[in-house]
Amino acid sequence: MISAAARDALQGWLNHHKSLRGASPHTLDAYARDVAGFLAFMTEHKGASQGLGALAKLTVSDMRSWMAFTRGRDVGARSLARKLSAVKSFFRWLAEREGVDPAAVLAARAPKFQRKLPRPLSPDAARAVIDTTETQHPTTWIAARDQAVVTLLYGCGLRISEALGLTGRALPVGDSLRIIGKGGKERIVPVIAPARTALARYIDLCPYPTEPDAPLFRGARGGALSPRAVQKLMASVRMQLGLPATATPHAMRHSFATHLLNAGGDLRAIQELLGHATLSTTQAYTAIDTARLMDVYNQAHPKAR
Incomplete structure (x- = not known):
């Protein structure tokens, strides 16, 4: 169960992307799923609802656990990198608005993957x-x-x-x-x-x-x-x-x-x-x-x- 404070923060971050950055509905839906999934995992992983104070105390080990769990659900390296990017963006916003320390989250390294090249016709x-x-x-x-x-x-x-x-x-x-x-x-x-x-x-x-x-x-x-x-x-x-x-x-x-x-x-x-x-x-x-x-x-x- 995601805490009310975390849910409100997530909505505030999404509103920020919608109003100031002009993100499309499709992009906002993807961001919402990715970050909500991360918050739900941390609730289960920690055994308690994660408010803003708890999120500020996340460690590099917690991030590794989430990434291992996500990869274990047949999520590819490219998709995991996208999810991690969304989570990092959310925590940067939290750092600016709520003073949450994002160091552990930002320290997580995205998995390497081979970027797909466009396939043009002759x-x-x-x-x-x-x-x-x-x-x-x-x-x-x-x-x-x-x-x-x-x-x-x-x-x-x-x-x-x-x-x-x-x-x-x-x-x-x-x-x-x-x-x-x-x-x-x-x-x-x-x-x-x-x-x-x-x-x-x-x-x-x-x-x-x-x-x-x-x-x-x-x-x-x-x-x-x-x-x-x-x-x-x-x-x-x-x-x-x-x-x-x-x-x-x-x-x-x-x-x-x-x-x-x-x-x-x-x-x-x-x-x-x-x-x-x-x-x-x-x-x-x-x-x-x-x-x-x-x-x-x-x-x-x-x-x-």
Whole structure:
């Protein structure tokens, strides 16, 4: 049983992230689960409800016990590192607001794990995906809609939630789009000519009105197009083209970034276009390029044979 004081502190910390940092509901739910799970474990581990005073007395040994318990429940190193990050953030907030000593918690070291590299498509495969989307549905306006969505994902580097979050207010689409990304952060992305053409064709064929506050991309019955529908579309396309399971809607965004970088794009500029909060996230694309170069090296170098 989590103490009332700890529960109130957790809610205060979540409110802080929501109001000052613009955290998304999905992020807040994950934070709440991670920290509540930690507090519940400490209650069980210590045999008593953990108020703020008790939390201030946690030791490195207590942290190791929680991490061992969590790993013992088949939680991977990446997930444990995420949970630990949330707990540390909570204790930093407690230190600022309640004077709780966070030393033992902050001293806990996250497990090492191999970061997953983005899996982009080749330029030819990306073009084939866009061309093939138009053939997946017999209804003309739906086929045009599907092609417009996928063209935006690749041509503008949008997340699927960002593309489907567009409303009629975005029209008419000119040389740029105002995108509301994660945490409500706003950015301006350029719109290439093929994306404008695909959007214009869809709007012309769509049987539903383009009202300012209505979703731009409609489902067959007029409601908002769901992410699941776009995922199913990509699954159908990749089967037809013989592409791997990593050819998802998000892979089109990865492809946008990778192809820009390979063409000499500036990493900072790509960070801005993608809406990444930190440059380290964007730097994952340089690792892709390095890995590709090493593959070529290993295949071509005489000593590697």
